[in-house]
Every structure is written in C-alpha cells, then in structure tokens.
Amino acid sequence: DAAPRDGVERLFRLTNYLSTELLGGPRPWKLSWVVNTQKATMLPFLLAIAWWAGDNSPAAWTYVALHGGYGLVWLLKDLAFPDARWQVRVTVAGGLATWALVLGWYSLFGWLMFSLPPRDYPLVEAHWLALCTLLCVVGVAVMIAADAQKTFTLRARPGLITDGMFRYVRHPNYTGEMMIYASFALLIQHWLPWLVLAWVWGLVFLPGMVMKERSLARHPGWDAYRARTRWVLPGVF
Numbered sequence: 260d261a262a263p264r265d266g267v268e269r270l271f272r273l274t275n276y277l278s279t280e281l282l283g284g285p286r287p288w289k290l291s292w293v294v295n296t297q298k299a300t301m302l303p304f305l306l307a308i309a310w311w312a313g314d315n316s317p318a319a320w321t322y323v324a325l326h327g328g329y330g331l332v333w334l335l336k337d338l339a340f341p342d343a344r345w346q347v348r349v350t351v352a353g354g355l356a357t358w359a360l361v362l363g364w365y366s367l368f369g370w371l372m373f374s375l376p377p378r379d380y381p382l383v384e385a386h387w388l389a390l391c392t393l394l395c396v397v398g399v400a401v402m403i404a405a406d407a408q409k410t411f412t413l414r415a416r417p418g419l420i421t422d423g424m425f426r427y428v429r430h431p432n433y434t435g436e437m438m439i440y441a442s443f444a445l446l447i448q449h450w451l452p453w454l455v456l457a458w459v460w461g462l463v464f465l466p467g468m469v470m471k472e473r474s475l476a477r478h479p480g481w482d483a484y485r486a487r488t489r490w491v492l493p494g495v496f
Contacts, residue, residue, distance in 0.1 A: 267470070268466075271466040271470045276353075277360065278290065278357045278360075282350060288348065290345045290348075292354075293349065293357050293362070294333075295334060295337060297366065298330035298331075301327050302323070304366060306323065308369055308370060309323055317388060325392065325446070332399055340407055368455075371449050380448065387445075394439075394442040397438060398436070398438025401431055402436050404431075405435060408425070419478045425488075427493040427494075428488055428491055429468075429472065440452075441456070
C-alpha cells in the first residue's frame with residue numbers, strides 16, 4: 260500500500276487496523292456480526308439492569324425504549340439493506356477491539372442511566388424527555404432514510420448522490436447517528452457519554468467522512484456539490 264498522505268489518513272488506517280486486522284490470524288466473523296450482537300443484546304441488557312435497580316422512573320424507561328429500540332431498528336436495517344462496510348471479515352482481536360473501544364462503552368451508557376442519582380434536568384422532566392425522544396426519533400429517521408437512499412441509488416447508478424437526504428449535507432447517515440447518541444447523552448446527564456461520543460465522532464466518524472470525500476472527489480460535479488452543502492448540519496457544519 261502507498262504511504263499515508265497525512266494524519267487523517269493515518270488515523271483512518273489505524274482505526275481500520277484495530278477493528279479488522281489487529282494481531283492478524285484467522286477471520287472467523289464479519290464486523291456486522293460483532294456490531295449486531297451489541298445491538299441485539301441492548302434491550303435485554305437494559306431490561307435486566309432496570310429489574311436489578313428497581314427503577315420505574317419515566318426517565319429510566321424512556322432510555323430503555325430509545326436505546327433498546329434503536330438496537331432493534333439497526334437489526335431491521337441490516338436485514339433489509341445491509342451496509343457493505345460492515346460485511347468485511349475481521350480477526351478475533353479486531354472484533355474484541357471494536358467491542359472494547361466503542362461498542363462496550365455504548366453499553367455502559369445504560370449502566371450509568373440506572374446507577375446515577377435522580378437527575379436535575381434543565382427543563383421540566385416531561386419536557387426534557389419529550390425533547391430527547393424527538394431528537395432520537397428524528398435521528399433514526401434521518402439515518403435510515405440516508406442509508407436506504409445510498410444503498411438503492413448506488414445499485415442503480417454509481418456516482419454522486421446529490422438529492423434527497425444528501426441535498427443539504429454530504430453525510431446525513433452520520434448526522435442521524437450523532438442525533439441518536441446525543442439524545443442518550445442528554446437523558447443520562449453525565450460527562451462520560453459526551454467523552455465517549457467525542458472520541459467516536461472525532462477519531463472514527465471524522466476520518467471516515469474525510470476519506471469518503473477524498474474518494475467522491477473523483478466524480479464530476481463534486482466541487483459544485485461540495486460548495487453548496489455542509490458536512491452534517493445544514494448551513495452550519
């Protein structure tokens with residue numbers, strides 16, 4: 260392989276190595292199996308914690324519904340239109356590293372939700388729960404719609420996608436994912452989820468978006484499309 264051009268490409272290659280090739284050896288599973296296992300076990304995991312904690316507060320059960328429900332939505336998405344990025348086979352160490360560096364931290368969010376003392380939300384609790392639910396629901400819709408459009412459009416015609424969910428932002432699937440996990444962090448009201456999200460968004464999402472843009476830049480019309488759109492938030496960033 261050619262040498263990395265800059266720090267972003269080095270970071271992208273490092274995260275790819277850690278998640279797929281770490282320590283080498285046999286590749287017994289797909290990356291999608293690792294991710295789907297975490298998604299499939301999230302709802303039972305949260306229900307078990309809720310039973311153990313005996314917490315029947317509206318905030319706790321809103322969290323169970325949102326995070327557990329998102330795991331089920333992810334599985335339905337993978338059944339309907341699996342993303343090729345997740346079909347790569349990975350080493351045993353690579354799969355474990357993916358869990359340890361990202362997926363396991365997402366599971367920890369649920370433990371925090373049930374272990375912290377009652378929260379003092381910035382708004383009336385019912386209003387705050389409604390806001391978080393709205394953010395999560397819209398984020399799921401954005402992510403699913405963007406992934407579906409990308410999958411089926413590229414099957415019909417390779418090249419730039421500049422309409423639909425991609426009309427105003429170039430990475431709407433990342434936009435949706437960030438909205439979803441931001442809603443979880445807002446519900447939990449603790450610094451650790453935000454630290455984890457900063458790690459994932461800055462060291463995994465951002466290099467992925469940069470490398471995707473470098474790949475898309477070879478297509479005609481890229482410069483005009485890039486000039487009139489933003490990365491993940493229309494008119495802002």
